Structures are given as structure tokens and as C-alpha cells.
Amino acid sequence: MQRTVSSPHPSHDHASHRPGTLDHRYRGEHPVRTLGYLLRPDRRRIVIAAAVFVVKHSPVWLLPLITANIIDVVVQHRPEQELWLNAGALLGVLVLNYPMHLLYVRLLGGSVRRMGTVLRDALCRRMQQLSIGYHSRTSAGVLQAKVVRDVESVEQMVQQSADMGLAAVITLIGGLTVIAVRVPSFLPVFLVVVPAAALLVMRLRARLRTHNESFRQEVEQLSARVSEMTSLIPITRAHGLERTALGRVDGSLRQVFTAGLRLDLLNGRFGALAWILLNSLGVTCLAGSALVAYHGWLPITAGDVVMLSAFFTTLTGSMTTLLSLAPIISKGLESVRSAGEVLQAPDLESNAGKDRVDEVQGRIDFEGVGFGYEGVDSPAVEDFTLSARPGETVALVGASGAGKSTVLNLLIGFIRPTSGRILLDGTDMATLDLRSYRRFLSVVPQESILFEGTIRENVTYGMGETDERTVRLALRDANALDFVEDLPDGLSTVVGERGARLSGGQKQRLAIARALIRNPRVLILDEATSALDTRSEALVQEALARLIHGRTVFVVAHRLSTIRAADRIVAMDRGRIAEVGTHEELVGRGGVYTGLQPARSA
Incomplete structure (x- = not known):
């Protein structure tokens, strides 16, 4: 028998590394690091996409400022030219939204899809490397759920975090900057929203993760049951055991229902509390700014009152959006951990560095x-x-x-x-x-x-x-x-x-x-x-x-x-x-x- 020593990464070797794969890289680190590694090849595209998003999203935080300027032009009888300049500037930014949005979707969408493909590729490669003993202990339905459902959850998390999260962050930064420049005395009031929201997130994050993990495990169990049921259909039908087969699946369905409802209720309480808190602060700010302007305690114009009211509504919506992302991010990170269970499984067939058989x-x-x-x-x-x-x-x-x-x-x-x-x-x-x-x-x-x-x-x-x-x-x-x-x-x-x-x-x-x-x-x-x-x-x-x-x-x-x-x-x-x-x-x-x-x- 002739033998040659194989190279560490032969071109035909199915276990060889390709750019962007996760083979042998996941070691139980925080899932955010894993996401960073997945998205690293597209980091330039993502930075450009973020810059494009800033331009396309600017009307959201420019509108209250320009509205305030136009109201002050009317109330204070300032030159009409200022009215047209403000309106023209806003219309110009609005027209830019269309091409900028298409460019953003092309840049970010391509990056997210590539990330999902790389993660699925890494999972499939790892499954080919894992021993037969591992596969005999692990349901094929569970592995299928990791490749399909978990990766889809990761894609949704990144996409929604970018779309909704970036919009909320840019709106917050833009709005707070305008307030700091134009009405700095009200900036501390607005900043109360951030620590209040952060406290809510920190208190509920641990429970969200626990419930997401429980729900994920129940869905994986259901997937295994359904896979088992479909493979046994010929035997089930031949022996008239349809009711028995459905009974086995019904138990998993009830468990998924219970875990899912528990998770939905937790997310519901989380969202409702955040919405009430943020909107209550918004009403307080509106009434307070109007009272300050009415009594002339601070040099605030009518346009400033309208601007502050609009900004509080906008910023409240942004904070609510960020809070609503918490369960999505929690679910996505749990899916990264789920994929990591395969990527870091130690039960591998080791062939690296061994002699090839020719x-x-x-x-x-x-x-x-x-x-x-x-x-x-x-x-x-x-x-x-x-x-x-x-x-x-x-x-x-x-x-x-x-x-x-x-x-x-x-x-x-x-x-x-x-x-x-x-x-x-x-x-x-x-x-x-x-x-x-x-x-x-x-x-x-x-x-x-x-x-x-x-x-x-x-x-x-x-x-x-x-x-x-x-x-x-x-x-x-x-x-x-x-x-x-x-x-x-x-x-x-x-x-x-x-x-x-x-x-x-x-x-x-x-x-x-x-x-x-x-x-x-x-x-x-x-x-x-x-x-x-x-x-x-x-x-x-x-x-x-x-x-x-x-x-x-x-x-x-x-x-x-x-x-x-x-x-x-x-x-x-x-x-x-x-x-x-x-x-x-x-x-x-x-x-x-x-x-x-x-x-x-x-």
C-alpha cells in the first residue's frame, strides 16, 4: 500500500477551511463574537450600509427641527425665504431616501444572506465531520432544525437589529443632538428615558434567555417527533396505529404551546411596561415644556414646544423599538448558542495530519x-x-x-x-x-x-x-x-x-x-x-x-x-x-x- 502524508488543507478535502466558514472556530465564546466573525468578511459593506442608512433615515429626526423653524417663521414673521429654504431642504432629503434605501438593502441584505449561508455551510460541514456515534445519539430532526430554523432566527435578528435598531439609534442621536444645541436645558429630561429603558432590559434579559432556551428545546423535540412520525407512517398505517402516533406528537405540541405562551406573556408584559413608562414620560415632557413657555421661565419659542413634543414622541418610539428588539436579539443569540452545540461538539472523526491512502x-x-x-x-x-x-x-x-x-x-x-x-x-x-x-x-x-x-x-x-x-x-x-x-x-x-x-x-x-x-x-x-x-x-x-x-x-x-x-x-x-x-x-x-x-x- 502506497501512502503519502496529506497536506493540512488539501483542495479536495471536505473538511478543509474555506474563507468565512466556522469550522473548528466556535469554542463556546459569547455568541456576539461568533456573529462578529461571521460578518467580518462583509465589514466594509456593513459600514457603508450604515452610512447610507444615516442619510436615508435623516428626515425622521430633521422633520421636528424644520417644523419648529417653519412655525417660528410664521409666528415671528421672519423672512418668507427661510420658509422655502427649510421646506426645500426637507424635500431634498426625502427624495434621496429612495436610492439610498435600495443601496442599503443591497449592501446589508447581501451581507446577512452570506452570513446565513456560511453558518449553514459550517453546520453541514461539522455534521459530516462528527462521528457516527454522535449522529446515533442526536435526532436528525434536531439537527435539521438547527440548520433551518436556528439560522433563520439569526438572520432575522441581524436584519431586524439593523433595520429597526439602527433607525432607533440614529433617531435618538440626531434628536438628542438637536435638543442639546437648540434647547439644552431640556436635555437632562430626555436623558431620563435611556437609564429607565436600560433598567428594564437588564432586569428582564436573564428571564428572556431562559424562556427562549426552553422554547427552543421544546421545538427541537417536536421536530424530532414529527421526523419520527413521518418515517413510521407505513408501519403506523399498516397496523392502524394512527391515534397512537398522533398521541406521541400531541404531547410535544402541548409542551411547545405551553412554552411558547409563557414566552409570549413574558414578552407582552415587557412591551406593555416599557410602552406605559415611555409614553408617561412623553406626556410629562409635553406639559412641562408648554408650562415653561407659557410662563416665560426659559427662552422657549412656540416652535420649540412643538419640536420637543414631536421629538419626545419620536424618541419614545425609538426607545420602544429598541426595547422590542430585546426578545428578538435574545432569541437570535440563543439560536447562535444552539448552532454552537454542533460547532463545538467534540465527538469528531480526527483525520488531520494522518497519512492518505492512495x-x-x-x-x-x-x-x-x-x-x-x-x-x-x-x-x-x-x-x-x-x-x-x-x-x-x-x-x-x-x-x-x-x-x-x-x-x-x-x-x-x-x-x-x-x-x-x-x-x-x-x-x-x-x-x-x-x-x-x-x-x-x-x-x-x-x-x-x-x-x-x-x-x-x-x-x-x-x-x-x-x-x-x-x-x-x-x-x-x-x-x-x-x-x-x-x-x-x-x-x-x-x-x-x-x-x-x-x-x-x-x-x-x-x-x-x-x-x-x-x-x-x-x-x-x-x-x-x-x-x-x-x-x-x-x-x-x-x-x-x-x-x-x-x-x-x-x-x-x-x-x-x-x-x-x-x-x-x-x-x-x-x-x-x-x-x-x-x-x-x-x-x-x-x-x-x-x-x-x-x-x-x-
Whole structure:
């Protein structure tokens, strides 16, 4: 076997870093830092977008000032020219709003969409790097919710924080600046709003985060339940268990309802208290400024009273907007934390810096291999020692729980031995980049996994451009070409989700064609014929005979017809090898293998 040391970031490596991805960067830091990293490539666009927003939003805080100027021109009979200058200035700024708004949307919208794409890309990449053990413990529905719902929440938070938050902040800064210049004596009164609002936010932030996290977990649980329900629909309908299935989902629906209502009530109380407080202060300021002007205590004009009243309404609305953003921001940051649960999950398949596999002869050596699952006292596999020569077919048999599937998972590299070692062509697999090794390996499982696509796409999955002749040869050798040609669209026929439009035998023959087209050196057959009828099994067995020729094959099967032709049969019992030999040899011994025969012949 020839080996080369892989570069840290090979161009074809699916785990390599690309600009803007989050691979291996999230370490539980504050989610705002994660957002900063996500948006860093677009920081110039965001700064320009903010500057554009200031221009487009300026009429909101200029209007009260210009209104005050026009009123004073009328009341004080100042030159008419001032009236037209003020009105013209406001109209000019209003006309600028349209092009500035379109530019702002283009700049910020593009940045937010890119951020969402980068985050989804990072999540999908991390899922590909996480071990099979992680995926067996984590619901696919939960992971789907993180990629779809959580990222959408982050996008909404950034978009709304920019649109509403930036508008509120600019209005506050512009309004307070005008007041400080024109009526500085009233500035302290206006500044009372800011600490009052900040106090509300600080008191409720912790509770908002707790309730958002609870609601998010309930939605993830519901997603897992719905995913489970849809996958079980054929069994549910066949046994008339619709009411039972709905009952399982109803429990999650009630929990989501309760958590959501609790969150809505908290947000409602938060919003109502803020609105009452801010508007009460606004009324107080209006009455106070009018009283000051009426008695002449300070040099305030009629225009100033109108301006202060308008500003307090505007600034109150801005503060209310900022307060209303608190639950949105809290939900978005919780979604960043939710994504971080995947991005910082430590259960990775580590291949960095290990030797690439460029050629495989097919010799496999298990040397005292043991493996135990976490939380289980007894090992699943113990002291497993076996050598498979290139081109040899080895069958693994044994009762349920004997350790057969664990041996296959060790061979694929889904799990690593907790003791002993596995050698590939004389090299310890612990030192190899398993992704490069798997290019020389194919698996035909009990239930072939097809995706929503054409037959051609399923057979050539991951192969890139493959000519039609090669595809047809693989289908022919898999005994699948005849039924494919009878389909209305031939190779372009869409198989449906998980191959729903095909029979079990047809799906299994496509799985064999998928394996054949890759020309693997190591082949794993995991109960490849156990779910088939007699005729389908005969066609699949014939195709398997072509597939295993000249390859190192490990096969797990319950049917005698599948294993009796193996070069060696390994009978396992409680994770250990009980006996090894050919079918005839093991039958003659009358041991563990013989005890399995009645069930296998059925």
C-alpha cells in the first residue's frame, strides 16, 4: 500500500477551511463574537450600509427641527425665504431616501444572506465531520432544525437589529443632538428615558434567555417527533396505529404551546411596561415644556414646544423599538448558542495530519481488537483477532448482540478500537486518513439508502461525471439494467424519497450497481438479502457474485445461501470469536455455528 502524508488543507478535502466558514472556530465564546466573525468578511459593506442608512433615515429626526423653524417663521414673521429654504431642504432629503434605501438593502441584505449561508455551510460541514456515534445519539430532526430554523432566527435578528435598531439609534442621536444645541436645558429630561429603558432590559434579559432556551428545546423535540412520525407512517398505517402516533406528537405540541405562551406573556408584559413608562414620560415632557413657555421661565419659542413634543414622541418610539428588539436579539443569540452545540461538539472523526491512502491491496488484520460502548459494562467486541487475505470472503455469523455489526463499524472506521489495532495492508488504520481509505471501500446495507433523484444520480453518487456506458455496465452486472430500461424515463427516472417508487429488490440492485461502479477493493455486505423475496434474492445473489469477485469481502447474513460459499465463516458469541472455518468444517464440529443453522435455513 502506497501512502503519502496529506497536506493540512488539501483542495479536495471536505473538511478543509474555506474563507468565512466556522469550522473548528466556535469554542463556546459569547455568541456576539461568533456573529462578529461571521460578518467580518462583509465589514466594509456593513459600514457603508450604515452610512447610507444615516442619510436615508435623516428626515425622521430633521422633520421636528424644520417644523419648529417653519412655525417660528410664521409666528415671528421672519423672512418668507427661510420658509422655502427649510421646506426645500426637507424635500431634498426625502427624495434621496429612495436610492439610498435600495443601496442599503443591497449592501446589508447581501451581507446577512452570506452570513446565513456560511453558518449553514459550517453546520453541514461539522455534521459530516462528527462521528457516527454522535449522529446515533442526536435526532436528525434536531439537527435539521438547527440548520433551518436556528439560522433563520439569526438572520432575522441581524436584519431586524439593523433595520429597526439602527433607525432607533440614529433617531435618538440626531434628536438628542438637536435638543442639546437648540434647547439644552431640556436635555437632562430626555436623558431620563435611556437609564429607565436600560433598567428594564437588564432586569428582564436573564428571564428572556431562559424562556427562549426552553422554547427552543421544546421545538427541537417536536421536530424530532414529527421526523419520527413521518418515517413510521407505513408501519403506523399498516397496523392502524394512527391515534397512537398522533398521541406521541400531541404531547410535544402541548409542551411547545405551553412554552411558547409563557414566552409570549413574558414578552407582552415587557412591551406593555416599557410602552406605559415611555409614553408617561412623553406626556410629562409635553406639559412641562408648554408650562415653561407659557410662563416665560426659559427662552422657549412656540416652535420649540412643538419640536420637543414631536421629538419626545419620536424618541419614545425609538426607545420602544429598541426595547422590542430585546426578545428578538435574545432569541437570535440563543439560536447562535444552539448552532454552537454542533460547532463545538467534540465527538469528531480526527483525520488531520494522518497519512492518505492512495492504493489498497485488501489485506485486513484484526489484532486483539476490543471495543466497548459508553455506558455499557460488557464490551461489544473482545480480543477479536482475524486476518483476511486480499480477495477473500469472510462471513460473520452469530446471534443478535454477538458483535457482528460492531466489527463492521470498526472496519469502516465509524468507531475506533478501545484496545488492539486494525491493519490495512500492514499499516495501522489509526495512522491513516480514513476518508481517503473509504474511497476504496463500498457498503451494501440491508436497506439501501437512495435519495430523491434520478437512477443515474443515485448510482454515480459522488463519482462526478460518469459516461453512460460505464453506468449501464454497472447496472447490467447488478441485474438492474432490464428493469431500469422498462421504466418510462430509463436512467432519468426519479426514484422518489428514499427510493419509494422502487421495490426492495430493485433498490438493493441499484445499491450493488453503486458499489460496482466504484470498483472497491474492500466490500462490506450487511444483511444485503435478508429483506428480499425469493426471486429478488436470486437476482441479488447473482449480482453479488459478480460484485465480490477479486475483492476482500466481509459479509453479515442470516440466510445460509448467502454465507455457505464464503471462504471462511467466523462464528461469534458475546463479542468473541467462537470458531472459524468453512461451512462444511463448522457443521462437522457441531459447535456454535451448527446451533445457528435452523434459523438460518428458514
